[in-house]
Every structure is written in structure tokens, then in C-alpha cells.
Amino acid sequence: xxxxxxRRLTILVATLGFASxxxxxxxxxxxxxxxxxxxxxxxxxETVAALAHKLGLDQPFGARYxxxxxxALHGDLGQSYAYNSxxxxxxxxxLAVTLPLTAFAMLIxxxxxxxxxxxxxxxRGKSGDLAIMGFSQLGLAIPNFWFxxxxxxxxAVRWRLFPSGGFPGWGDxxxxxxxxxxxxxxxxxxxxxxxxxxxxSALVEALGEDFMRTARAKGLTRRRALWRHALPxxxxxxxxxxxxxxxxxxxGAVVIENVFVLPGLGRLIFQSISNRDVLVVEDCVMLLAGPxxxxxxxxxxxxxxxxxxxxxx
Amino acid sequence: xLLDIDNLIxxxxxxxxxxxxxxxVSLAIEAGQSLGVVGxxxxxxxxxxxxxxxxxxxxxxxxxxxxxxxxDIARLAESEMRKLRGDRISMIFQEPxxxxxxxxxxxxxxxxxxxxxxxxxxxxxxxxxxxxxxxVQLRDPERLARAYPFALSGGERQRVMIAxxxxxxxxxxxxxxxxxxxxxTVQAKILDLLASLSAESGLAILLVSHDLAVIARHCRRVLVxxxxxxxxEGPVEAVLGKALHPYTRALLAARPKLGGPRGxxxxxxxxxxxxxxxxxxxxxxxxxLALPVCRREPPAVTLEDGHVVRCVRVTPQGQLT
Amino acid sequence: MNxxxxxxxxxxxxxxxxxxxxxxxxxxxxxxxVPHRFALPSAAHWLGSxxxxxxxxxxxxxxxxxxxxxxxxxxxxxxxxxxxxxxLAASVxxxxxxxxxxxxxxxxAFPALLLAxxxxxxxxxxxxNAIIAIGVANVPVFAKLTRAAGNSVLEREYVLAARAxxxxxxxxxxEHVLPNIAAPLIVQAxxxxxxxxxxxxxxxxxxxxxxxxxxxxxxxxxxxxxxxYTAPRLAVFPGLAIAFSVLGLNLLGxxxxxxxxxxxxxxx
Numbered sequence: 001x002x003x004x005x006x007r008r009l010t011i012l013v014a015t016l017g018f019a020s021x022x023x024x025x026x027x028x029x030x031x032x033x034x035x036x037x038x039x040x041x042x043x044x045x046e047t048v049a050a051l052a053h054k055l056g057l058d059q060p061f062g063a064r065y066x067x068x069x070x071x072a073l074h075g076d077l078g079q080s081y082a083y084n085s086x087x088x089x090x091x092x093x094x095l096a097v098t099l100p101l102t103a104f105a106m107l108i109x110x111x112x113x114x115x116x117x118x119x120x121x122x123x124r125g126k127s128g129d130l131a132i133m134g135f136s137q138l139g140l141a142i143p144n145f146w147f148x149x150x151x152x153x154x155x156a157v158r159w160r161l162f163p164s165g166g167f168p169g170w171g172d173x174x175x176x177x178x179x180x181x182x183x184x185x186x187x188x189x190x191x192x193x194x195x196x197x198x199x200x201s202a203l204v205e206a207l208g209e210d211f212m213r214t215a216r217a218k219g220l221t222r223r224r225a226l227w228r229h230a231l232p233x234x235x236x237x238x239x240x241x242x243x244x245x246x247x248x249x250x251x252g253a254v255v256i257e258n259v260f261v262l263p264g265l266g267r268l269i270f271q272s273i274s275n276r277d278v279l280v281v282e283d284c285v286m287l288l289a290g291p292x293x294x295x296x297x298x299x300x301x302x303x304x305x306x307x308x309x310x311x312x313x
Numbered sequence: 314x315l316l317d318i319d320n321l322i323x324x325x326x327x328x329x330x331x332x333x334x335x336x337x338v339s340l341a342i343e344a345g346q347s348l349g350v351v352g353x354x355x356x357x358x359x360x361x362x363x364x365x366x367x368x369x370x371x372x373x374x375x376x377x378x379x380x381x382x383x384x385d386i387a388r389l390a391e392s393e394m395r396k397l398r399g400d401r402i403s404m405i406f407q408e409p410x411x412x413x414x415x416x417x418x419x420x421x422x423x424x425x426x427x428x429x430x431x432x433x434x435x436x437x438x439x440x441x442x443x444x445x446x447x448x449v450q451l452r453d454p455e456r457l458a459r460a461y462p463f464a465l466s467g468g469e470r471q472r473v474m475i476a477x478x479x480x481x482x483x484x485x486x487x488x489x490x491x492x493x494x495x496x497x498t499v500q501a502k503i504l505d506l507l508a509s510l511s512a513e514s515g516l517a518i519l520l521v522s523h524d525l526a527v528i529a530r531h532c533r534r535v536l537v538x539x540x541x542x543x544x545x546e547g548p549v550e551a552v553l554g555k556a557l558h559p560y561t562r563a564l565l566a567a568r569p570k571l572g573g574p575r576g577x578x579x580x581x582x583x584x585x586x587x588x589x590x591x592x593x594x595x596x597x598x599x600x601x602l603a604l605p606v607c608r609r610e611p612p613a614v615t616l617e618d619g620h621v622v623r624c625v626r627v628t629p630q631g632q633l634t
Numbered sequence: 635m636n637x638x639x640x641x642x643x644x645x646x647x648x649x650x651x652x653x654x655x656x657x658x659x660x661x662x663x664x665x666x667x668v669p670h671r672f673a674l675p676s677a678a679h680w681l682g683s684x685x686x687x688x689x690x691x692x693x694x695x696x697x698x699x700x701x702x703x704x705x706x707x708x709x710x711x712x713x714x715x716x717x718x719x720x721x722l723a724a725s726v727x728x729x730x731x732x733x734x735x736x737x738x739x740x741x742x743a744f745p746a747l748l749l750a751x752x753x754x755x756x757x758x759x760x761x762x763n764a765i766i767a768i769g770v771a772n773v774p775v776f777a778k779l780t781r782a783a784g785n786s787v788l789e790r791e792y793v794l795a796a797r798a799x800x801x802x803x804x805x806x807x808x809e810h811v812l813p814n815i816a817a818p819l820i821v822q823a824x825x826x827x828x829x830x831x832x833x834x835x836x837x838x839x840x841x842x843x844x845x846x847x848x849x850x851x852x853x854x855x856x857x858x859x860x861x862x863y864t865a866p867r868l869a870v871f872p873g874l875a876i877a878f879s880v881l882g883l884n885l886l887g888x889x890x891x892x893x894x895x896x897x898x899x900x901x902x
Contacts, residue, residue: 015740018740019740022740137881137884137885138877138881140880140881140884141828141876141877141878141880141881141884142873142876142877142880143832143835143836143852143855143873143876143877143880145835145836145839145855146855146869146872146873146876146877149855149858149859149862149869149873150869150873152862153862153866153869157862157863157866164862209411210406210408210411210412211411211412211413211414211415213368213406213412214406214412214413214414214474214477215414215425216368216398217366217368217398217399217403217404217406218398218399218403218425218426218429218477219395219396219397219398219399219400219426219429219430220395220399220425220429221395229414229417232414232416232417233414233415233416244742247742248746248747250748251746251747251748252747254747254748254751255747255836255839255840258839258840259859269748269751270751270840281752285748285752288748306416307415307416308415308416308461308463309415309461309463
């Protein structure tokens with residue numbers, strides 16, 4: 001188990017390094033540089049060049065890349081051109097919103113999938129199963145930002161149970177959580193639909209396996225056999241898909257943060273791209289892509305922990 | 314009488330209606346005895362076995378009686394049946410390669426019925442599991458108990474299945490084609506193991522197989538089934554030795570013989586197993602000795618020794634006309 | 635009513651709406667008519683009018699155009715480049731196959747929407763950039779699918795027979811591999827089409843997709859949100875249109891998957 005984990009972690013580091021290189025290179029291709037944007041279109045070429053030199057924008061590619069990586073590993077993410085302040089605390093504040101939001105949404109999705117997916121697989125072919133499959137089709141088709149708007153309409157405008165947007169900060173944890181409820185629901189909707197379908201199909205397959213017959217022959221109830229024998233066997237594909245979904249969860253967060261005007265990473269990226277605040281964009285993109293790669297590695301490790309056959313590979 | 318099945322009729326729900334897969338089968342097993350049920354695929358032997366365990370698919374209808382130690386278990390509530398399964402009656406299936414949960418250690422799987430029915434703690438059940446693994450003649454039982462199923466061979470896995478079946482000291486073990494998926498050399502060992510375990514603990518065995526040789530060697534009595542109905546039953550020497558029923562004769566004749574003359578065609582039974590009639594004798598379509606009267610229910614001709622043959626062609630004195 | 639028929643009907647409605655909007659709509663979709671803003675549904679405006687007096691029904695019809703356009707071109711890009719790459723990877727094997735697969739896995743890890751945001755806010759918002767971004771994001775999906783399906787076809791015996799007869803890899807790719815992977819490709823294409831519509835809607839909602847006067851359901855939702863307290867009904871129809879289209883495509887994909895499954899076909 002340990003050697004498997006070690007191997008996966010090495011691949012992880014390599015992938016992260018490769019990813020950072022790609023991100024950095026991609027943003028080099030962007031036309032216009034930060035100096036131009038900051039000074040505006042009417043600035044003279046000399047002023048632009050001077051500012052560019054001051055910001056270190058005229059250094060060679062390799063040197064800039066290395067100084068970025070080096071700084072990042074020390075916790076120094078550089079200086080934002082637009083805000084003229086250190087990036088690290090800036091991102092930190094945004095992360096305090098985006099991370100809980102994403103986690104909350106994933107929790108909702110997992111909860112729905114485990115209840116609805118198991119229920120549907122258990123009552124396969126009957127009305128309960130068909131109803132759940134129908135709902136999941138709807139969940140896949142409804143755009144998450146529209147769902148968010150509808151949620152605001154119902155629970156913030158019609159019935160004033162939750163705020164329609166904004167984030168009060170973590171000083172008041174209860175209010176902060178309240179502000180995240182509707183966004184997490186909107187964000188988690190699609191994931192819930194996908195995971196429910198995957199859970200159901202993986203579980204149906206596991207329920208048809210021979211070891212289920214053995215379990216029943218031992219005298220186990222159908223319910224116990226399902227939870228103790230079928231579900232662990234259904235887990236690996238469910239986890240894999242959940243991991244793959246993480247990246248679309250991140251993308252969804254960007255949109256949802258706009259719907260609910262949450263001061264998170266999504267909005268920051270958005271604004272920074274327009275401001276040509278390149279360093280912020282690079283840091284943010286890595287911060288978003290990084291967890292995706294991390295989560296996928298984590299999923300692989302957990303799957304190997306559950307299924308001993310994967311470790312032997 | 315440990316197990317007494319009386320005129321068992323089983324109807325299964327199939328797409329397009331209902332199919333009668335078992336038609337009035339009766340059998341009896343005393344404590345400590347072994348009964349073999351032999352027949353082709355589709356003869357209803359596996360369904361009969363599943364019916365005893367109460368593991369029929371949803372939508373199955375059962376009529377007739379299945380009495381186990383005096384109780385009618387055919388119509389027993391599921392919660393009561395569960396207490397018997399794995400405890401008083403257990404079952405071994407055909408495919409050892411897929412019958413074990415790949416994610417759970419072997420020892421834990423053997424321990425499971427003990428924890429379920431006897432309420433043993435993890436530690437106690439674990440020790441008992443190791444003892445069981447030793448009892449089924451597996452080498453290095455401690456190491457094996459910690460291993461996962463994928464590390465074991467087919468023969469080893471089937472021994473594990475036997476260990477699981479024996480865990481709570483059942484009175485009856487049903488073995489459904491336990492050796493069909495195994496190598497020939499391993500088959501004999503597994504069956505001998507079952508026989509010796511049965512002898513030492515007074516266990517009754519219901520052995521389901523399509524292999525006459527297996528039944529002949531390891532069972533005292535045999536029931537021959539075709540098309541969901543019983544054709545002949547009785548002591549193995551009588552049924553297979555005298556071979557009165559046309560179907561039994563055909564089965565025996567169809568076996569290829571080592572050392573037989575070359576170039577001689579195998580004596581196959583003409584027709585397909587699915588062409589079983591639903592009224593009268595099930596074998597009538599393929600029987601070389603069929604008479605018009607066979608389309609009505611054939612009589613049960615009882616000879617001495619509890620040997621019963623269901624064929625109009627057999628006289629009460631045991632002659633085939 | 636099975637899924638295939640239901641899906642086909644929904645998609646048919648979508649296509650009809652788009653075609654119809656080319657020839658006729660109740661009002662010109664972009665026609666601003668401020669005196670009649672926020673009109674309730676009536677005989678004059680079947681679905682009401684929006685914040686600038688534009689007829690909602692006309693906008694919904696016109697929005698179908700954009701959705702279909704984006705779907706067709708983006709999936710086309712994905713299929714065109716993706717299938718080519720996948721076939722290459724499966725046929726040539728070796729380092730090329732590994733490279734294509736690693737690149738695809740990496741592309742999967744990177745959220746497509748982020749890529750789209752990056753591209754559109756860098757090179758300017760607009761439908762063209764949105765289509766390119768979504769199309770590029772489709773390429774790894776089809777590349778992986780083609781390679782996996784292609785590999786399983788290439789292992790079959792009839793391919794071995796073709797090779798023994800001297801057919802070259804291009805001929806084999808076109809004569810044997812493509813026809814046999816057509817089924818899963820078609821199913822995936824309908825799924826990606828649905829995803830493309832959702833992606834375009836999200837981009838337009840963020841202001842990075844279709845620009846006025848082009849009508850997009852996503853942009854309609856952005857407008858609707860601004861006036862949520864005044865005219866909540868504006869949020870209903872564009873969202874319904876998106877959901878309807880995506881649902882239809884998903885059902886079509888599911889239905890096609892069942893219909894084209896050779897195992898199921900043999901039973902009929």
C-alpha cells in the first residue's frame with residue numbers, strides 16, 4: 001500500500017510541475033502585457049517599457065518561471081499589479097470562500113447520491129427507481145446558474161430564508177454558512193445527478209455478482225448484504241467519477257460565485273484576466289488546477305485502499 | 314427425516330408469463346445421509362436446491378411442502394428463514410472464482426456466519442475461522458485467513474466456501490455443482506473432503522450435479538430429474554446399477570468410455586433438453602420407448618429398498634418392458 | 635414512449651425553432667421597444683417582453699439558433715481533431731499514443747470552462763471565441779474515446795486479415811475502424827452537444843459569449859437576474875429553453891446508446 005502511495009505521489013509532483021509550466025507558458029502567449037493595461041492605451045511606448053522593466057517583465061522566460069516557482073514554494077506568490085498588494089493574502093481571503101463552498105457542494109452531492117442512488121439500485125425497475133432516474137435526468141439538464149437564480153427567487157425573494165448573495169465573512173459563522181447554502185445547492189445539483197446515476201449503475205452491477213448470493217446464503221439480510229458487500233465493490237468506479245467531476249465542480253464554482261456575488265477565487269480570476277493581472281491569474285489557475293490533480297491522486301489512493309487488487313498493479 | 318420435500322411445484326416469472334420449472338418433485342434425506350440430484354441443464358435441479366434455501370428469484374411461486382426438521386420452510390417468513398440460512402442449512406455454489414467478495418479478507422468472510430448467527434466477537438470468530446480453514450485441509454491457515462481471495466486458486470477458494478458452509482455446524486449442506494468449475498484432479502479431493510466432513514460430523518449432503526460419476530462415487534441415494542420432474546430415485550447401486558428408467562439408461566449410455574472401440578458414435582440422446590413436455594411424462598418427446606399413454610401422468614412404480622421409477626414400462630417386479 | 639423517441643422529438647423541436655426563427659419570429663428579436671418593457675404574457679407578446687421591451691418569445695426562438703450553431707461547430711471541431719488524433723494514436727502506437735493520452739488526461743484535469751474564460755477574456759468576448767474554446771475542450775474527449783474504441787477494433791481478427799491482405803493503416807482506419815466505432819462516437823457526440831449548449835449558456839451568462847445584438851439564452855438569464863425583484867418571470871423561459879434542449883439531447887444520446895448496442899440489437 002505504501003509503495004503504491006509513494007508512486008502516486010511522485011507522479012503527482014511531476015504532474016503539478018508540468019501543469020505549472022503549461023500555465024505559465026500559456027499566459028505568455030497572451031497579447032498585451034500588464035504594463036500596457038495598467039497605463040492605458042494612451043501611454044507612450046517608453047513609459048510602458050520603463051514600467052515593464054520595473055516589474056521585471058522583460059526578463060527571459062526561464063528566469064521568470066523559476067522565480068515564480070521559487071517564490072511560490074516559499075509562500076510568496078508575488079505582487080498583484082492591479083491591487084498593488086501581495087497576492088498570497090489576497091488569494092487566501094478568496095479561498096476562504098471558494099473552498100468551503102466547493103466542499104459543501106460535494107457533501108450535498110455525495111449525500112444525495114448515497115441515498116437516492118442506493119435506493120434506486122435496490123428497487124431497480126420499480127417506480128422508485130424510475131422516478132429517481134427521471135429526476136437525475138432533469139438535474140443533468142438544468143444549468144446550475146439558472147438553478148441558482150431560481151433558488152434565489154424562491155428562498156431569498158419570495159421567502160426570505162436565505163440571503164440572495166454576498167458573503168458576510170467568517171466572523172459570524174452561522175451567517176456565513178447561511179450565505180453558502182443556496183450557492184452550494186446550485187453548485188451541487190449537477191454533481192448530485194451524475195453521482196446518483198453512477199452510484200445506481202455501479203451498485204446494480206455489484207448486486208448481480210456471485211458473492212452477493214454467497215452473502216445471502218450465509219443468512220445476511222438484503223440490506224446488510226448491500227451495504228457490507230455490494231457497496232464497497234461499487235465504490236471504485238463511483239470514486240473515480242467523483243474525482244473526475246471535481247474539475248467541473250471548480251468550473252461551476254466560477255459561475256456560481258458570479259450568480260451569488262461571492263468574493264471567491266472564481267470572481268478573482270475573472271477580474272484578473274480582464275486586468276491582465278497575469279501573476280494573479282497564474283497563481284489562481286494553479287490553485288484551481290492543483291487541487292484537481294491532488295483530488296484525482298487522492299481518489300486513486302483511496303480506491304487502492306479499498307480494493308487490494310489495484311495495489312498489485 | 315431431516316429434509317422432506319413433498320410434491321414441490323415451482324413457477325418462475327419469465328418475460329411473457331409464467332414458466333413451471335419444477336413439477337411435483339419429492340425427495341427425502343435422513344440426517345447424515347447424502348443424496349445426489351442428477352440431471353441435464355434445465356432439469357430444475359438447481360432451482361430445487363435454491364428453493365430449499367429460500368433463495369428463489371423474485372416472483373417465484375412455490376407450492377407443495379419443504380419440511381426441514383419437521384418445519385415447513387417453503388412458506389416460512391423471510392426473517393425466520395434467515396436464521397436457518399448459513400446456520401442450520403448452508404449452500405456451496407458452482408463458481409468458486411466469483412463466489413467470494415474480492416475486497417474482504419478470507420478469514421473475515423469465513424468468520425461472517427459465526428458473527429451473524431453465534432454473536433461471536435471479531436477476535437473469537439477470527440480464531441474459529443482459522444480452525445475451520447485448517448479443517449478443510451488448507452495449508453498455513455493463519456496466513457490464508459489474512460489473504461484476499463484473488464491470491465487463492467480455484468480449489469483453495471472452494472475449500473474456503475466449504476469452510477464458510479460448515480462454520481455454524483449445519484445439519485444440511487447443499488452443494489450445487491461444487492466441482493464443475495475445477496480441474497479434474499482437484500474435483501476428487503474436494504468431494505472426498507466433503508464426504509469425510511460429513512462422516513465425522515453427521516452432516517447431511519444434498520449434492521446437485523450433472524456428472525453421474527461424481528454422484529455414483531459420493532452419494533448413497535440419487536434422484537434423477539428431467540424437465541423439472543423426477544424420473545427415478547433410490548439407492549445409487551439400484552438406480553445406476555439396474556438402470557430401469559429409459560432416461561437413466563440413456564444417461565448412462567451417453568458417457569464416453571475410455572478404452573472403448575474407436576470410430577463408434579457416442580450414444581447421444583436425440584432432441585434438445587428444452588423440449589420437455591408440460592403434461593404427462595417430461596421425457597416423452599425424446600424417449601425411445603414412449604407410448605401414447607405416456608402423455609398422461611406416469612405411475613410411480615415402487616420397488617424394494619425405496620427405489621421408485623416413474624415409467625409405465627417398468628413392472629412392479631423391476632422389469633423393463 | 636421510449637427515450638429515443640422522446641429525445642428525438644425534443645431535439646426536433648429545437649431544430650425546428652431555430653429554422654423557423656430564420657424565416658419568421660413574432661417580432662425582430664433584438665428590436666428594442668422601451669415603452670412596452672416588462673409586458674406580461676398576452677396576445678401581443680406571447681411570453682411577455684424583457685427589460686428593453688424585446689419580445690421574449692422571439693428571443694427564445696432566436697436563441698435556438700445560437701445554441702445549435704455552437705453545438706454543431708464545437709462538436710464538429712472536437713470530432714474532427716479528436717477522432718483524427720485518436721485514430722493516429724491507436725494506429726501508430728508507441729510514443730505517439732502515450733503522448734496523446736497523457737495530453738488528453740491533462741486536458742481533462744483542466745476545467746474546460748476556465749479555458750474558455752481565459753480565451754474569451756483574452757482575445758475578446760464573442761461567439762467565435764466561445765465556439766473555439768468549447769471545441770478545443772471537446773478534442774481530448776473524442777481523442778480518448780476514439781483511441782480506446784479503435785484499439786479494441788484493431789485487435790479483432792478481421793483487421794488482422796486485412797493487414798495480411800496488405801491493406802495499409804489508412805485504409806484499415808477508414809474501412810474497418812471508423813464504421814465500427816461510429817456508434818459510441820455518435821452517442822458521445824450527442825452528449826458533448828448538450829455540454830456545449832450548457833457551456834455556451836454559462837459563457838454568455840458571464841458576458842463572454844454571444845454579444846448583443848446576437849441573442850443567447852444565457853445572456854437573457856443574466857439580464858433576468860438584474861431585474862429579479864421586478865420581473866421574476868423573465869428568468870423562467872430562457873432557463874426552460876436550455877433545460878429542454880439539454881434534456882432532449884441527453885435522452886437522444888441514451889436512446890441511441892440502447893438502440894445501437896449490438897448486444898441488444900441481436901435480441902430483436
